[in-house]
Amino acid sequence: MSLASTHRVHFAVGDEHTARGVVDALTEIFFEGQAAIAAFERPDSRWDVTVHFAEPPDQPLVRELVANAAGADIAAGITFDTVEAKDWVKASLEDLVPVPAGRFVVHGQHDRDRIAPNKLGIEIEAALAFGTGHHGTTRGCLLLLDQALKAWRPRRVLDLGTGTGVLAIAAAKALHEKVLASDIDPPSVQVARDNARLNVSGHLVRTVRATGFSAPQFTQSALFDLVLANILANPLRQLAGPMARHLAPSALVILSGLLPHQAPAVIAAYRARGLVPVRHLRIEGWSSLLLRKVN
Ligand SMILES: C[S@@+](CC[C@H](N)C(=O)[O-])C[C@H]1O[C@@H](n2cnc3c(N)ncnc32)[C@H](O)[C@@H]1O
Structure with a gap:
């Protein structure tokens, strides 16, 4: 599948409570279809918050919402970039190394024909x-x-x-x-x-x-x-x-x-x-x- 480029906003916060506060603040303003918001805990216990916008976001507004929910220092660390659809597809098809897990092997398209017959291949195009x-x-x-x-x-x-x-x-x-x-x-x-x-x-x-x-x-x-x-x-x-x-x-x-x-x-x-x-x-x-x- 091909997905349009998205406009990515990324920052890290110190704990789950703050991550949830930021996600709630963003969700109140940006509705479904406009932004896909995800927060995930890292092994070091900090939280990554990533938002993919369909259109370029209003950066001052994003910074203000994050500053109100998580503090000015977190807002200052926000990065804004654009993720090209071409890059996601390339990453999912070419860069992924097959991952064995018991009888399963998760792989990209390019490894489709290289899965051992006694394994169950799961072909994944990761996209977003x-x-x-x-x-x-x-x-x-x-x-x-x-x-x-x-x-x-x-x-x-x-x-x-x-x-x-x-x-x-x-x-x-x-x-x-x-x-x-x-x-x-x-x-x-x-x-x-x-x-x-x-x-x-x-x-x-x-x-x-x-x-x-x-x-x-x-x-x-x-x-x-x-x-x-x-x-x-x-x-x-x-x-x-x-x-x-x-x-x-x-x-x-x-x-x-x-x-x-x-x-x-x-x-x-x-x-x-x-x-x-x-x-x-x-x-x-x-x-x-x-x-x-x-x-
Ligand atoms: C860590 S990913 C897991 C994806 C995949 N199942 C895997 O194991 O790799 C978590 C997924 O759960 C979805 N999710 C989070 N909370 C959910 C909820 N309350 N109900 C349904 N889906 C949820 C997220 O959108 C995300 O796609």
Whole structure:
């Protein structure tokens, strides 16, 4: 797919509270379709905030909003640049080294014909969504998925926060079952849909834009046997209740996007909803958890 150039705003803040304050301040002013705003915790515990604007942003306004929410020193460190669509495509097709994770290998188009026959290749064109397999959280989820599927065959699978669709595609390829892939971010939903078409027949991965479980597809659909959610520690904790209500008996849940010191609080939130931890992987400073619903 080709995406138009975007106008990127980037800065780092010291903690999650500040990152959320900045995201809220920007979200109040710039509506969906105008700006895609993402905040992600780094292994050093600082937070990266990146905003992609469809049109060149009003720089003084952005600086003022960030200064009000996070302080003048943070606003002074904002960088503004333009990301050419050509560069994203080039990066996704040429620069990505294939990433093995159990039976899965995440790769770009140029490695399509080089995947060993005993592996399941997942071709990803990253574009503006998260999930090329290179991040420790994605690899953690893929490894836990690979291990979980060795002894068990879920029928109804959800990838919540699908990004590029990488986890949904992995599950659909391994199981030959329909997988629901959701994301809060409209461009990610489109990227996941495009990647799904590249990898599996169209009907196997169904994409939906949704925040958490708040979409009609969730209330209509049956309970899930497996949910993958690579988002962040706080949203994961907040999702524990809704998640538990959408799980079938003995369902498995794979969570990532959290740091090891955040794992106890996330585990406690899910334990309170009847899920127990089964495995805890640590990759590149990130934790990935496998939990099982106890009947
Ligand atoms: C770290 S990326 C993970 C992408 C991919 N699943 C992977 O494992 O590489 C997190 C994704 O979750 C989405 N997201 C964050 N919070 C969400 C929420 N409450 N509901 C749905 N999607 C969410 C983001 O837009 C982003 O695409």
